[in-house]
Amino acid sequence: MQKMQPMPAQNQFMTSYMETKGGEMMPVLSYIQAVTKALQEEMERDEKVFVLGEDVGVRGGVFRATDGLYQQFGESRVIDTPLAESAIAGVGIGAAMYGMRPVAEMQFADFILPAVNQIISEAAKMRYRSNNDWTCPITIRAPYGGGVHGALYHSQSIEAIFANQPGLKIVMPSSPYDVKGLLKAAIRDNDPVLFLEHKRAYRSIKEEVPDTDYTLPIGKADVKREGSDITVITYGLCVQWAIKAAENLAAEGIDVHILDLRTIYPLDQEAIKQAASKTGKVLLITEDNKEGSIIGEVAAIISEHCLFDLDAPIKRLAGPDVPSMPYAPPLEKEFMINQDKIEAAMRDLAEF
Amino acid sequence: MSGNRHQSLGLSNEDVIEMYRVMLLARRIDERMWLLNRSGKIPFVVSCQGQEAQQVAASFALNRSEDYAAPYYRDVGVVLSFGMTAKDLMLQAYAKADDPNSGGRQMPGHFGQKKNRMLSGSSPVTTQVPHAVGIGLAAKMENKSIVSFVTLGEGSSNQGDFHEGLNFAAVQKLPVITMVENNQYAISVPLNKQVACKNISDRAIGYGMPGITVDGNDPLAVYEAVKQAADRARNGEGPTLIEAVSYRLTPHSSDDDDRSYRNREEVEEAKEKDGLLSFKTYLQEQQVLTDERLEQMEQEIKEEINQATDYAENAAYASPESIYDFVYGN
Ligand SMILES: Cc1ncc(C[n+]2csc(CCOP(=O)(O)OP(=O)(O)O)c2C)c(N)n1
Numbered sequence A: 001m002q003k004m005q006p007m008p009a010q011n012q013f014m015t016s017y018m019e020t021k022g023g024e025m026m027p028v029l030s031y032i033q034a035v036t037k038a039l040q041e042e043m044e045r046d047e048k049v050f051v052l053g054e055d056v057g058v059r060g061g062v063f064r065a066t067d068g069l070y071q072q073f074g075e076s077r078v079i080d081t082p083l084a085e086s087a088i089a090g091v092g093i094g095a096a097m098y099g100m101r102p103v104a105e106m107q108f109a110d111f112i113l114p115a116v117n118q119i120i121s122e123a124a125k126m127r128y129r130s131n132n133d134w135t136c137p138i139t140i141r142a143p144y145g146g147g148v149h150g151a152l153y154h155s156q157s158i159e160a161i162f163a164n165q166p167g168l169k170i171v172m173p174s175s176p177y178d179v180k181g182l183l184k185a186a187i188r189d190n191d192p193v194l195f196l197e198h199k200r201a202y203r204s205i206k207e208e209v210p211d212t213d214y215t216l217p218i219g220k221a222d223v224k225r226e227g228s229d230i231t232v233i234t235y236g237l238c239v240q241w242a243i244k245a246a247e248n249l250a251a252e253g254i255d256v257h258i259l260d261l262r263t264i265y266p267l268d269q270e271a272i273k274q275a276a277s278k279t280g281k282v283l284l285i286t287e288d289n290k291e292g293s294i295i296g297e298v299a300a301i302i303s304e305h306c307l308f309d310l311d312a313p314i315k316r317l318a319g320p321d322v323p324s325m326p327y328a329p330p331l332e333k334e335f336m337i338n339q340d341k342i343e344a345a346m347r348d349l350a351e352f
Numbered sequence B: 001m002s003g004n005r006h007q008s009l010g011l012s013n014e015d016v017i018e019m020y021r022v023m024l025l026a027r028r029i030d031e032r033m034w035l036l037n038r039s040g041k042i043p044f045v046v047s048c049q050g051q052e053a054q055q056v057a058a059s060f061a062l063n064r065s066e067d068y069a070a071p072y073y074r075d076v077g078v079v080l081s082f083g084m085t086a087k088d089l090m091l092q093a094y095a096k097a098d099d100p101n102s103g104g105r106q107m108p109g110h111f112g113q114k115k116n117r118m119l120s121g122s123s124p125v126t127t128q129v130p131h132a133v134g135i136g137l138a139a140k141m142e143n144k145s146i147v148s149f150v151t152l153g154e155g156s157s158n159q160g161d162f163h164e165g166l167n168f169a170a171v172q173k174l175p176v177i178t179m180v181e182n183n184q185y186a187i188s189v190p191l192n193k194q195v196a197c198k199n200i201s202d203r204a205i206g207y208g209m210p211g212i213t214v215d216g217n218d219p220l221a222v223y224e225a226v227k228q229a230a231d232r233a234r235n236g237e238g239p240t241l242i243e244a245v246s247y248r249l250t251p252h253s254s255d256d257d258d259r260s261y262r263n264r265e266e267v268e269e270a271k272e273k274d275g276l277l278s279f280k281t282y283l284q285e286q287q288v289l290t291d292e293r294l295e296q297m298e299q300e301i302k303e304e305i306n307q308a309t310d311y312a313e314n315a316a317y318a319s320p321e322s323i324y325d326f327v328y329g330n
């Protein structure tokens, strides 16, 4: 799999190009532009694909993830819904049962909670409860994550709520390239997929994204950096910080292996075991509150299968166990994971 | 009942006889289920008794080979009308592998059968309402003249999904018919502790759609209301809320004892107004249904249920290993 480093910031709203080795021009997209591109390509490819959510139409979404889609596909395929999340999910589920390919947007992941019943009781169980008679191929997109002055209710990581629901898949990409390939795969998937996009990555992360029609496999983690001293397993925006931290540590002679989970439910257990066993020293990172988070499950998988390969206790770096991320900058900073915290944790583990 | 009401609704004698047959089949299946439950053969029953007339009448007002239904747990009359059989229902009651609803995974009353366009339902009440709206949305997007029909109890109309679903359907002018089967109780809680409005249909005005209350014990009135709503839906005029008022003649389920919250006189009085009885009387008065035909119908139904019961009792359960099947498609 090709790997590309984030590009330095450019004009946020314009696609820029960079030359590849072969001399062709490859577009550089931001994380959110990759979302839009994936939606646009899928809507062009398949008439059954449509978008519904709050402000997704004329406005193109409050983050502009659906920018231009209304103009291109019209109001019947880019639907501004009433402000009612259970209906956004539930109506999408009904349409998916009919055979459509709805992509429902939750304006913020924090506001997915009114739709939890529809997602967990309905979408996740549809195939199973009907003994494979009915299916529910819906994609639910939601921007999550902190570091954007969003305070308690515009910063949360909500994946753990959904991450013990067999029947549901949860994808949390870390880069524009992965966003495009995984979102397209989610839309084509025949089961419900919760697709969580990090808000702070939307405009801060850019990389080359091919114009071609490619998908990436849901359920597969991805090695973002090969290394031999310590293993970092994480997902979402933390992957980007981990990559940068690893570059700094490389200068100190610490070689970091980085596994990006990409799909956080169900987990890619094989990849986790391989990555953990490779170095024997494992750092797990999440932006979510520590207790009950995804990485606790990752730790369980490693301790179940790799105990004798470990050279140090599994280390976890996570948000604190307070209800959510406060607004005031020093408090937000205290909560958030960042490159410095990751670098320090990596160094500690390497020195163990 | 006066005059020939069914013909003025465009229903032939054979149509109304068939409607009555399906109502009676639903009732007799339900009665058999209670016997099987009380004799320890099946763990659970949730009844349609008292609501068959409205269920069958509403279904017959729809296009049963194209329209979609999102039935709730009492809708034996709806699912039989849409193509499920006594055998299917018995397989469900016995939780056998060939149960078309869920292969024995779900409790009885959790209906669903894709080939007959009946959406799979769950236990948390009212979640089916947005699903039915989603079917309506898809029908509109695909330019199909499909009507999406959804039912629920009056207590369940207090859930947020009712509000969210109906509002969505109205804003988008979708071909959705919501029929609230008001049977006066939500387990033990009576109507006046569920809502403060006079009729559940009063809520329709808040969504900007017509709201109609009909006597659920009068199947021809229900037929007429649903037919009009279906015509409106197919004409692109949007959704309708219909409240069919009847009475739950049994306890809430086989696990309930209704003597603790309602008196027998009330139940006996309601039994006299049972829509199944009044429809039979109407058909007899109209000389549409002879005693002979009725007797024959009862015999055939009994035979059908006997066979279905035997079949289901002897049918196989799903294998334990099958518990792992169908979590995901790929
Ligand atoms: C969300 C939810 N809460 C509670 C229940 C338990 N429950 C099942 S049926 C029922 C009463 C429903 O009454 P109503 O909507 O009037 O329908 P009826 O049973 O009378 O037909 C309750 C409380 C449930 N299934 N779902």
Ligand SMILES: [Mg+2]
Pocket: B153, B154, B155, B181, B182, B183, B184, B185, B186, B187
């Ligand atoms: Mg009731």
